[in-house]
Amino acid sequence: MKNFLAEKLHRYILRRRSSDCDSLRCAQEKILYGMLGISWIVLIVPYVLGVVLGARAGLWMVVVVDTLVYSLLLYLVLKPSLSYHARVYGVLGVIQFLALALLLITGSQGAGWLWLLFTPVLASLLLSSRNGYLVVASNIGFLLLIAAIDVLFVPGWAAFLRVGPALFAIMVGNYLAISVILVFMIGRLLSSLEDTIEAVQRGAGELQLTQEVTVDTMASLAEYRDIETGNHIIRTRHYVAALARQLQQQSSRHAAILDDSAIDLLSQSAPLHDIGKIGVPDEILLKPGKLTAEEFEEMKKHTVYGKDALMHAGDKLGSNHFLQLAAEVAWTHHEKWDGSGYPRGLSGENIPLSGRIMAVADVYDALISRRVYKEAYTHREALAYIGEQSGRMFDPDVVKALNTVADDFVLIAQKFSDQ
Known part of the structure; x- marks a missing residue:
């Protein structure tokens, strides 16, 4: 069963990976398509449990959110015409929606902050550190917008604000600091990896050229005698x-x-x-x-x-x-x-x-x-x-x-x- 799933995942990645990408982009594509290929299988269990438990507890908004998120995930997995960037932005959007929905419905006790932290990390890993910082900024913007709506128009709407303004400010500050540190670290690692790949490619190119010249020289020895x-x-x-x-x-x-x-x-x-x-x-x-x-x-x-x-x-x-x-x-x-x-x-x-x-x-x-x-x-x-x-x-x-x-x-x- 393990080998069967591994083979299916390998074929899924090969079908969707572009043929003219550079080495770093190919690595990023393998991460994305590998994640998509396995996530819809792994997440089906928590999705079903979430729906069943949410229905029993009367948390119908949780049921709706989970169903919508899993449906969007299936779309990103199964839609063959989507480009690499469309899939990345789709994944980021789905995770961001899930994170904010969980924060609104279940407050800070749920997994909302964890999912929200995952979005800049994923953006940095699959796109660039610049995209990671943009995602951090957008997440902070969404949180402040929700807080403003809650205070000015719909008091008590956002569950994660019930902890009080001081604790909310601390949580947002911690999120900002941790996100920026993670994005910075991933950006440096990817930059170092790209430099290493370029150096390896230059060495491989020189080795390839040396091999071709050696082959032609050896073959010419036989040719000159005939x-x-x-x-x-x-x-x-x-x-x-x-x-x-x-x-x-x-x-x-x-x-x-x-x-x-x-x-x-x-x-x-x-x-x-x-x-x-x-x-x-x-x-x-x-x-x-x-x-x-x-x-x-x-x-x-x-x-x-x-x-x-x-x-x-x-x-x-x-x-x-x-x-x-x-x-x-x-x-x-x-x-x-x-x-x-x-x-x-x-x-x-x-x-x-x-x-x-x-x-x-x-x-x-x-x-x-x-x-x-x-x-x-x-x-x-x-x-x-x-x-x-x-x-x-x-x-x-x-x-x-x-x-x-x-x-x-x-x-x-x-x-x-x-x-």
Whole structure:
């Protein structure tokens, strides 16, 4: 039951959280939507108890207020079109209404002051300290307005004023002092958190750039030894990204594996698929004609060389998902769907999805590229060949994705042409 509720809450947050928010705002949105997602469940028990006990005691205004507040909460939870700010202001308004209503009906003995204290804290946490101070000022204004109405027009209307003017002034002063202190503390903490997040993001950006430069440099080592590859590593990186994004949309089964971060890692690791060619002797790698059976067996070993080199680097760095994925791609991109590939003769879904995607991207680019032993295929001819090999060399789902994004492949090939 706990896992079920956690999963539902996670989905609720993801559906409503904006996709283009900065890190601090994303954290604030998680707090808001997490609070909304769980509050309507947690508060149903006190709501029912409050209604039942209020009805028995004849406190019908309490029943009306509780019902109105819970209904507004459900609206904020279930209305999908509400923006982040609309939900925050809605939550603040509901809590403020509840607090003032409790102070009017039950006086200082109820939870009114506690709820009223919660509003500036929430405004500071979900918006900014400036909003927190504005909420404090508005709450003080409402309290003084109610006091003025009570004194001038409806004596005895506000239950919390029955304690007398002196005690009321003390309570308002304490509320003001505590609220300002809390808002100040939250503002400083959020400012410090934002600075920390920005510093982490700058460091992550530098690390990402370093990783990309390192990958391109390593991939170029293999490319420089193979004079025919040209912009092959650049094109295949983009092919792989296009195929992965299409598979993400095409199937929920693939979407579970290919989230946005996984697609980014896969496209970054794609240029290293032939890094193992560094270990292949020049007389084989640079041979202009057809390879002998023995030479081809040696050429096949580039998949193992690549895997071993990347896994060794991964062992040095500890747990590194990028290098593990790059090693997986290097090792499996020559496996075939029917089990006739190399180096291990894997078949079907025993071949990692990364290798199945790389296989289609790699072969497509090889087909449309001119070699000393063959002319370049046209785009249509390459698609036709890969289509014929669907279910034999290639995963049918990846071939289907290729046919869907075929126009993107043409644009990629033109943009990064070897000419």
